[in-house]
Amino acid sequence: MPRPSPGRTPRARLAALVLVLVLPLSAACSSSSDPEAAPERLSRGDDQVSLASHPVQTKTKIHRVYGRLGDAKRKAVRRQVGKAVDRWWEAAYLGGTYPRSSFPSAFPGFTKGAEKRARSDKALLTNETGGHRIDAVEAKHRAVTLDILATRRQARSVTAHFTLRFDTRGDKTGTTTVRGRLFLVRRQGAWRIFGYDVAKGAR
Template sequence: MRSPIHGRVAAATVAVICLSMMTACSDDEPRAQSAPTTPASSTTTVAEPAVAPPLTTQAEVKKVVGKLESGGRGQLVRQITPVVDTWWEAAYLGGTWPRTAFRDAFPGFTQGATKEARRDKDLLSNADIGADVTAVTATKRDVRLDVIAPSGRIAGVTARIALDYDTTGEQPHQVTVRGRVFLTRKEGTWRIFGYDVRKAVK
């Protein structure tokens, strides 16, 4: 088991596939002076096991300091969740495996946070194990939002994150990512400006 990786920074400025097999059996040579026979047929359907759909992120607003307008919780979840999801897909879950390039693994980060994240790439991406990974499957994707909204105006959001995933390869791993990312709204878009995250690889 690898030692957990920790990181902290505050920077300023994401059918059932059925296989049908049909065989037909027929009497190719009717007997002399006999009426034609109707070919007999049979159909056998073999169903493969159901393929589970990709795991989606479960997100909700947990704490509010101040007050949100009516419908504000749902709107905030819809705005913040894609920011976290996009980072998770670029850094941990998506892409082609194996791979070692993670320079672009931090979409949705501010410029300052991106610089710090690249230094912490073993923590904030699969840079430490990506060369040996052949596939990644998420088993837990949770986001809980704590909001500061004085006078009904949102000033900042902290997303408490919980991401679990399994990797396959020469040495399979079970990975957990826990912690917080801090978001601010810049020019109408929510971006991650800081993080306090830990990662464990088994």
């Protein structure tokens, strides 16, 4: 199952935490943190984010399960992880009042380590850089596909492959696509994002 590779050299690890690809109208970033080492607390924004209402619903499906996991538990993982991804999307891209340039609670459900790294990647992981030029955001496509690792009939970790596409209106008018992977582990009864590999482009 795809997941962040352990044992990187300090130089390789540093490269994984910064911008790794820059092309016209596109960019990418990746990061991960050890879920076992992450303090088991909710992100500061978890109790502040409210879901906005958008006409396009997120389609979440399971691609593959490694190990044995019953149907009821598969459905629960699909629902819970889909909700975790939705909360980040709403906080970082789709929700809130525009125009704005502040996204203080953009990473609900991230572990402490992942949130710290994500704040350095706000240009990719949120609408912060162009938010002051946006009057409105409208979701056009929301899809999440899951690979689940299970042992002893329990889901232990998930890789969520996602695509989010939305239109913006205002001084910054166009279509933005965000795609990539989120790495999640279950902590304190909830699925937490401990790593990411994300690309963002606009046209």
